Amino acid sequence: MSKTLAKNCESKCQDPLRQSLLQIQQNICDFVLNSAGLAIGSASKAKVLIANTIRALIDGVLVEKTTAEIVLSGTVTADKFNVYVLSMIADGTVTATMGTEGDAIGDVVFPDVPDDSVVIGFVIVNPTGTGNFVGGTTELDDATVVPNAVYVNTPFPFNLNALSL
Numbered sequence: 001m002s003k004t005l006a007k008n009c010e011s012k013c014q015d016p017l018r019q020s021l022l023q024i025q026q027n028i029c030d031f032v033l034n035s036a037g038l039a040i041g042s043a044s045k046a047k048v049l050i051a052n053t054i055r056a057l058i059d060g061v062l063v064e065k066t067t068a069e070i071v072l073s074g075t076v077t078a079d080k081f082n083v084y085v086l087s088m089i090a091d092g093t094v095t096a097t098m099g100t101e102g103d104a105i106g107d108v109v110f111p112d113v114p115d116d117s118v119v120i121g122f123v124i125v126n127p128t129g130t131g132n133f134v135g136g137t138t139e140l141d142d143a144t145v146v147p148n149a150v151y152v153n154t155p156f157p158f159n160l161n162a163l164s165l
Helices: 004-009 016-028 160-164
Strands: 038-040 047-050 054-058 061-065 068-071 082-089 094-098 117-125 149-153
Touching (some): 038 117, 038 149, 054 082, 054 117, 068 094
Antiparallel strands (some): 038 047, 082 117
């Protein structure tokens, strides 16, 4: 079953109350059902491993993604903090999207998450070693990063877009 309000309203709804309900429906109806078990990659330590088969409900459809390794892209400057948010869409495709780095963890800005996707977790990176963290190149257990790569699983409704309702 799809989100009927969203499906029937698209761009033709001008009523502010209906628009508000549409935003709420789009932001709370998709969610993860279990933990992804995020960890450092096994085949490549420059990737994030989804260790568990993950299940989610997206637009009323039960979605399943078996284990996979996800490439991070983008650079986190030495002694800064940033986050890579891992999200999944209905066909099981997982994407890692980098936030905006900050001097402190509280200064990090999370990226926008596409509609009709769920956040399965995120990785906080704070390179305090000898240089920058370069996604897809620097291993997550490299001296540049260690011990500052933290894996956070979000097995409950966690939608960053709800902050902008």
